[in-house]
Amino acid sequence: MNNLLETSLFAGVSISLVSYMIGLALKKKFKLGIFNPLLISIIFTIVILVCANVDYETYNKGAVYLSWFLTPATVCLAIPLYEQWQLLKRNFKAVILGISAGVLTSLCTVLILAKLMKMTHREYVTLLPKSITTAIGMGVSEELGGYVTITVAVIVVTGVLGNIFGELICKIFKITEPISKGLALGASSHAIGTAKAIEMGEIEGAMSSLAIAVTGILTVVLASVFANFL
Incomplete structure (x- = not known):
């Protein structure tokens, strides 16, 4: 073999x-x-x-x-967003605040757990990009000095867990608004979660696609700031 x-x-x-x-x-x-x-x-x-x-x-x-197909596949997620452009404009403030809350929650959670588990700085920055798509997360991890291969594994695990449990969590907490469900899946579990969001509905898929892009940008900016906290 x-x-x-x-x-x-x-x-x-x-x-x-x-x-x-x-x-x-x-x-x-x-x-x-x-x-x-x-x-x-x-x-x-x-x-x-x-x-x-x-x-x-x-x-x-x-x-x-x-x-090689990873980045083009991620870019293609802009199509459902374009189809829901008017919906995005009507809910722009709520969308941006929701995604920002998701990014800050992810980064703060990693910081708290890293302190509790007494991780090294390199281990800590390896986990910071866990909720963004692999194409962006690899670059962030490498720039901050993390273990890139471990970052990829963590990103995949995060996405798979979001894909498996995302819909169940929405039901448990009685989240019924399609925009909220889409943003939550995209901001927490990137493209793999977005695949589930697309299964749930057109609006969910569009909002999740948007969340991937904005979450990636915000994480790139904020991860460099959070990297100095440990």
Whole structure:
């Protein structure tokens, strides 16, 4: 298996896509949030690599092609936002305040937990970009001196948890306003949460798409400030 991944340009991509398709099939069959396709694909890929004794660098030589689509896919999320432009203008103040509250909550939570757990500065800044899309979070982590690979893992876990539990949390706290649900998912769990928001409705998806962009910008600015607090 190791030799296959080293000699084939697309072995890593193939493993990733097949694992994701298995996740989609399980989600379609059981219709449970825990069978999130991304989560399932991560588990299957890890199992394959561990069982075949393949290191990450070897696997990533082929899988790296998938990351090329990350930024274009994120930009495409602007389409549902454009379709709800008038709704955004009518609720502009509430939208901006809601996203700002989400960003500050995320950063303050990381700061408090880092102090409680006595993390090092490098570990702390690694977690600061946890709620923004990977394309932006990697840059923030690298700029602040964090562990970029761990940042990516944390971002993915944050998104998957938001995708799985986001709708349930909205029901528990009786959040019924589509704009509020969309902003909450986008500001807390970026693109993976937005995928769930799009399933919930057109307005939710549009507001979540907006939250991704604004959250990313605010986090880039505020993370450099919060980095000095520990």
